[in-house]
Amino acid sequence: MPHDRDAELSVGAVARRLGVAASTLRTWDRRYGIGPSRHSPGSHRRYSPQDVARLEIMQRMILAGAPPGEAARVTLDEAPAAPPAPRGHGLGGHRVPLGEAGEGLPPSAEARGLARAAMALDVPAMTTAVRTALGRDGAVRAWHGLAVPVLTGIGRKHAATGDCVEVEHLLSTVLMGCLAEVPPPARPVNARPVLLACAPDEQHSLPVHALAAALAEAGLAASVLGARVPERALAAAIRRTGPGAVFVWSQTARTGDPGWLAGLPGARPAFRLVVGGPGWERGGLPDGARFAAGLAEAVAEVEAAFGPS
Template identity: 40%
Template sequence: MNEMTQPPAATPSATEFDADPVPRLGWPVGVVSERLGIAAPTLRSWDRRHGVGPSLRTSGNHRRYTELDISRVRLMARLTAQGVPAQSAADSVLSMDAAAIVEHLESSPGPASGTPDSNRTIGARGAGGTGGAPALEDSAALVEAIVAAARALDPRTMAQLYRQVMRRSDVGRAWVEVFAPALRRVGDLWQEGRLGVQAEHLTSELLQSELRAVVRANRLRVAGSPVVLAGADDEQHHLPLLALEAELARNGVASLFLGPRVPAEALVSTLRETRPRAVFLWASLPRQRTEAFWQHLAVVDWPLEVVIGGPGWSEGIELPDGPVTLTRVADFTTAVRTLVSSPGGLSR
């Protein structure tokens, strides 16, 4: 019999963990095997090698699974089905409390294990770019899989997960639903001292490589006046810009990527030399409402749309009189739509 063929039982709630229906006896491995559709030898291997197994003992010293133990097994099966190595999956599962396990299981309903149903999880990647593709399912499980690979410092698995996500949907949805949450989770774990800085660096560096691969793969499709992509002069975060560059490339829009920490004078000089139709500026750190850059735009004598994104920008920014317009975008999808459809761009 296949190890993972039976549909999983309904995910228990946090209260069910507290009210275990058999608190004294628990569930034997055979019952758990039938309940989850996972072969008993696999369950015993996960217990012996990775510590994901029964936590109760009977008076006769027989080990039994609690409801929480069963949910740990279910989540481990889901992670390994996503391609996460067993030890990495176990480390991730064992680091969670009951509430976190429930949250992950309920936020990504589907088979507990086995090969993911491609008809259910793979979204359309039509020519419509960020519009029309269904949202990624199992996004919480994919985030957890990336975090587990970061814990294990496993670049091969992490790169495979990044590519898998981008095959399922466009870069925009991949960024919003999986990549950005995974980066935040890894960053939080690092700040809490539960993950080394090397794991954070590996996570971001590999994602940069995969996003740039998307740009290279679409290089022959891009055309027209380029959009300038830059971070504010003291902004260090540039992964959102890379994701934006990749999604614009998928939409056939040329871009000039300047990256983070671009001095205002250098940015204005670039604008004068290239005369783009639009420039996107990213800021996650707080910015002043009145900055020298805005006044430098007085030298612009052609229609230029300045698009600003990120939580750092202040309200009430004033531009000098002239052909420059200012557009503030609240999210990634809106940024892509604005830059694709801005004057001189490609209409979709």
């Protein structure tokens, strides 16, 4: 059977599809071995549908807070054996369990339970599972041990079928609500505030709320400015509050141009600028800006702003 070359995509086409920079795809290929499996005549790099499915899994894990190296390892271990089904192949309204062998699903019973509750759109069950994990393990461990695997599994279902958007949205809402329940520290260790914001036009704010909860557990008070924070609004917040640290999240290449960061106003003493998310073009970050690859690293970077010099 002849190979369907029409299904193969160029680096640029895949970058546009995923909303990342082409240089990011080349870095993932060079550093982690997740790249195109075929080359067309003239040595042009071409991505098969299976290659794209792997990239979607890796991107989903990174967006959920996993470090890129860990996301790549899991993706390679759990990559689908066949290309994803074409869009339009729905779930038929049936509840699909996220725990059957061969699907590369979360190994823990707790994660499987949350995944089943999410697929059933069972808000009380999801809320109980997330609250239990947060209370027992804390925000960082609950995020990486529970939220990330389940969001990744839902993302895999979406990549294969085009469905589950409502599942992801509802689970994200539940996660955000539970993270907001983590109480702020009674006596914060930071006299200067921490500002948490999404880049202008960036609508995905769940990782920012996860960071706020993790910082609260570390004794740091933070103010969440939320999604789609214009440059002028963030600059005004910096002038008004004199923060010790500012964190900015970008999820897609469309919102990850770092040029505007250099125009943020200064403060005395200076604040620590930390950015996170796969959208950033890291080569253009201003001098002194730190890039946090995951939730634990973001907490450490913010904590360092208030530690010994």
